[in-house]
Structure formats: structure tokens, C-alpha cells
Amino acid sequence: MFDTRPNREGEVILVGRSNVGKSTLMRELTGHSFDTGGNPGVTRSPNHYDWAPEDFVITDLPGFGFMSGVHEEQREQIKTNIVQYIEEYADNVLVAVLVVDGKSVIDIIDRHSGPDEIPYDVEMFHFLRELEIPTVVAVNKMDKVDDRDERLNELCDRLGILPPWKQWQETIAPITAKNGQISSLNESVREHLHEQNRDDLFKFF
Template sequence: MKTSKTAAESGINLEIIFVGRSNVGKSSLLKELFGAKVRVGKRPGVTLRPTHAQVSDLLITDMPGFGFMSGVKERKQDIVKDKTVHYIEENSERIKIGVLVIDGPAFPEIVDRWDSREQIPIDVEMFDFLREIGIDTIVAANKMDRVKENEFDPLLDEVAIRLGLEPPWQNWKHLIAPISAKKGDLKALKGLLRDRLHEIKRDDLFKYV
């Protein structure tokens, strides 16, 4: 697998982007999923520009984490967010799949905290943005290994509600993938990625997912 800090444009026909709040395990997920040698930071949000990996004519992109970044000024955080939006808009034709990675257990509380300040949570804003510009979106609810079995479905119902989706969450299994990057449990996400690739007649890329 070729990796680069700037997009290797030659021969790229499609792209999968991974977006999410800082410290949701996005880079670790990519490493587990693709074996990509992406940088995994010790502090939230250390990746300040897109990191790319290329296989065949597919570009896999780890977008900078948005929201809180340790040691990064608020203005710079806003710049990173704006650049992320600009990158997605600029490359929307080749971006076939967008994976929004969230911290599943913490997500409802985070959204409610933003709502209490009458602000749109950045995760929800990104979810709506990706769908509005026509990018097929998957929500990877990470860190689900921390959730007790009897709390699993109720939590995912709350996740669906915060995303503006009518529960039960099982109605949205084509969109919500409960995973644990730490435990290597990525079955739900891999299944949805393969479904999307099959829909665009790219079964040849299954070997990379």
C-alpha cells in the first residue's frame, strides 16, 4: 500500500474519507481496517492535515480531527474545520463514501451538551453536510466494547435520535455500524463498505476492506 502526506493524484478514480471529532479512534480504526501506515497521535487532534493511502485506483483519506485539539488554539481549530469542508467540496465527485467516526458511548451526551448551548454539534453538522452534497455516508459508532450488552440497543437508539433518524436504530443498519477498533471488531463497518463498493460495481476492491 502506497502512503503519502499529500494525495497521489495519479490514477485515482474514487475516494473514501474518514472524518470525525478528535480522539474518537479514527486513525486507529484506519490502521486496523486497511493496515495503512497512518500516523496515530498520542494527543487528540495531532493530525492537522489529511493523511492519504492509495490502493489500486482508490484513495483512502484520514481527515484531520475536528473539535477540541490539545495545544491547538481555537482559531486554528476553526481553520482545520474550514479546510476539511473545502477539501470535501473540492473532491466531492470522486469521494464515493464518507465514514463519520463517533465515540458511540459518549455521543448522546456530547450532542446534548451542544444542544444545551443552542449550538449544532459539529458531528451532526458534518453528517448533514456529507449527505447534503450527495456523499454516501456511514456512521461508525466506535468504542462500543465499553457498552454493556443490555445497554447496546438503547444507546444506539439514542445515537440515531441525535442524528435525526427515527429509532429503532436497526432500521438504519445500512447507515450505522457499531464497532470497536480497539478490539478489532469491525465486521459491521466492513460489511457496509463492501455493500457500497458492490453498488458501484467495484467488487475488485473487496480484498482491501
């Protein structure tokens, strides 16, 4: 299920828990529709979108975390597959975009924080950074958030980076994908591409 990757050198991946709007963001980035559904877990295997002339692919990885109607065993398997995929292609990944739901992310992180538990979003953020993959946290659905700066500062705090969020504009990108408001994400991704001498990919972001 995870061996469908086109033979491309450079890659940008979208990761995040189910129902945060990854597929909507993918559609905004590519202009191409993928299956999106109101139910979490519609995307069970990677969606790849590549441009024939470019040695480059954007990949929307399946959502992790709770999915209605999906057994825990299967959820864990999907998460394992995601981790293995990222480890296998870490050297190819130019930028990872960790998508979170701006409205609920703090509550979800706090609900799953305990002595034996690291929330998925926090775990994934640190996992990507340990692999030295440049990571942007796309904080989606910001149109539903009133206390914007406060919420983004709280997210920095939960991720273990020091607020205020505005000093992390390469890392924290507030967006509303369904309204096409993704310019802050595009700018962050371009920063990382530029650092890797891949300005040729700016036209996609």
C-alpha cells in the same frame, strides 16, 4: 497542507472529531500504522493510503472539535479545510465514514445542542448527505458501552433518522477498532460500493 491527495479517482474518507479512533481504524483497514496519540489533534493534515495498482485511496482527515493545546482559530481553520476538501472531492468520494465515540457521543451532542448551535457530528452527517455522499457512521469503542441498542437508538434520534438503529445497517456500524472488530463497518461500506458498481474494492474491506 491539504493538497497532498494522490491522483486517484475513487476515495473513501474517514471524518470525525478528535480522539474518536480514526487513525486506529485507518490502521485496521490498511494494515499500515499512522501517527496516533493520546492527545487529540495529532492528525492535522490528511493521511492518504493508496494501493498502486488500484485507482483508489483511503483518506483519514484531521479531527475537528476540541484539541488540547490548539487555539480555537486553528481549530476553525482545520474544520474549514476539511469542509473544503470534502466539497472539492465530493464526486470522487465513494463512501464517507463518520467516526464517533460510542461511549461519549450522546453526551457531546447534547452538550452542544442549543438554539444557535448544531453539534459538529450532526452537522457533518447532514453535510455529507447534502453532498449525496453515501455515509456510514462508525460508532467506535462499543466495548465500553453497556446499553448498546439503547445508545445506538439514541444516536439515530440525534442524527435525525428514526430508530430502531437496526433498520439502518447501511448507515450505523457499531465497531471496536482497537480490537479489530470492524466487520459491521466493512459490510456497510461494501453495500455502498456495490451500489456504485465497485465490487472490485471489496478486497480492502
